Amino acid sequence: MTAGVPRLPVVRLYESVRTAHLERARQLAPASIVHRVVRYDFDPALAEGLDLVPAGRVGGAVAVARSGVRVLEVNEPLMTSSLPATALALAALALRGRGSRVEVVSYAIGNADPFAAATAPTWRSRLRRRGERLLARAVWRRLDRVVFGTDAARRTYADVLGRPAARTAASTVHALPAPHPGAGGGARPPVVAFVGALVPRKGVPVLLAAWPLVVARRPEARLVVLGKGPLEDAVRSALAADPSASLEVDPPRARIHQVLDGARVLTLPSQPSPTWREQVGLPVVEGLSHGCTVVTTTETGLADWLTDHGHVVVADAGSAEALADGLVAALDRARTADDVLADLPTRDGRLAADDVLVGGGR
Numbered sequence: 233m234t235a236g237v238p239r240l241p242v243v244r245l246y247e248s249v250r251t252a253h254l255e256r257a258r259q260l261a262p263a264s265i266v267h268r269v270v271r272y273d274f275d276p277a278l279a280e281g282l283d284l285v286p287a288g289r290v291g292g293a294v295a296v297a298r299s300g301v302r303v304l305e306v307n308e309p310l311m312t313s314s315l316p317a318t319a320l321a322l323a324a325l326a327l328r329g330r331g332s333r334v335e336v337v338s339y340a341i342g343n344a345d346p347f348a349a350a351t352a353p354t355w356r357s358r359l360r361r362r363g364e365r366l367l368a369r370a371v372w373r374r375l376d377r378v379v380f381g382t383d384a385a386r387r388t389y390a391d392v393l394g395r396p397a398a399r400t401a402a403s404t405v406h407a408l409p410a411p412h413p414g415a416g417g418g419a420r421p422p423v424v425a426f427v428g429a430l431v432p433r434k435g436v437p438v439l440l441a442a443w444p445l446v447v448a449r450r451p452e453a454r455l456v457v458l459g460k461g462p463l464e465d466a467v468r469s470a471l472a473a474d475p476s477a478s479l480e481v482d483p484p485r486a487r488i489h490q491v492l493d494g495a496r497v498l499t500l501p502s503q504p505s506p507t508w509r510e511q512v513g514l515p516v517v518e519g520l521s522h523g524c525t526v527v528t529t530t531e532t533g534l535a536d537w538l539t540d541h542g543h544v545v546v547a548d549a550g551s552a553e554a555l556a557d558g559l560v561a562a563l564d565r566a567r568t569a570d571d572v573l574a575d576l577p578t579r580d581g582r583l584a585a586d587d588v589l590v591g592g593g594r
Contacts, residue, residue: 254278305590339585426500427488436461436467447476497559
């Protein structure tokens with residue numbers, strides 16, 4: 233891991249980095265990554281050979297301004313936690329007053345209004361939200377290129393921030409994966425996989441309530457829960473006496489791929505929240521890449537695409553009965569893994585988006 237000034241002409245200014253970012257960085261256009269924090273699943277081994285620059289908000293702005301950056305990718309404008317760092321970096325670039333104009337680009341998958349009244353219950357939070365909205369609009373208007381990962385994101389940005397600037401090139405590339413190497417096969421056993429953080433917003437309590445209803449109707453079904461989080465003890469307790477279900481805490485990536493390669497269904501029953509909404513859901517993307525039929529809720533930005541392509545989207549996110557119905561329906565469908573994979577693009581959607589964002593500026 234490096235420190236100081238980014239070395240490459242493409243710089244990605246991220247609020248945080250996680251294992252998935254590190255894996256994808258080796259496939260995206262070469263770039264320096266300036267970041268403020270690392271996520272819980274950050275794997276230092278995967279950082280080897282990447283130009284990672286850890287820095288606070290001010291330090292990140294200074295690092296970007298001192299670099300030879302030609303294309304700067306910033307977190308999307310509706311990601312409020314990243315707005316101060318983005319605004320500082322853009323101000324620092326404007327003040328340096330030398331060289332050619334830096335192109336600013338962003339990949340957008342947000343599908344909720346972060347400035348809604350429900351997110352600001354006090355006068356202090358309402359004041360903060362007003363400031364964040366101003367920053368978001370300023371960043372939005374500064375973008376040279378933006379790629380939306382979902383149709384829901386494009387609609388959300390139009391509703392919240394309006395049309396982009398006339399000079400901004402905007403396009404949509406669905407955040408769909410390419411088939412994972414080696415994935416495929418015909419009909420799979422009736423295995424349902426849950427992969428992700430063991431937290432309420434990912435639908436863990438609803439899944440635990442729904443599973444006995446599934447087994448009562450399909451006794452041969454099996455559930456594998458892979459993840460970690462504050463609900464770990466609750467999950468372990470709920471599944472302890474259930475031979476149809478198992479929990480694996482924080483398994484290695486190889487194990488996750490192995491489970492998904494053998495699962496018929498991937499479920500991520502994301503829940504609504506006043507301050508958060510599932511943008512896409514990394515487990516949904518990974519499940520698709522392995523040929524799993526997805527059972528999720530209308531919270532994900534990919535809900536329209538999933539509905540149109542033979543997956544199950546539950547309208548009542550908080551209903552265990554509705555989720556159980558969806559899981560049984562997915563288990564009963566005659567779709568094979570190859571059927572699921574046939575609907576996916578040959579090139580990963582995030583990589584295709586990067587071709588548009590960064591490829592046009594290299």
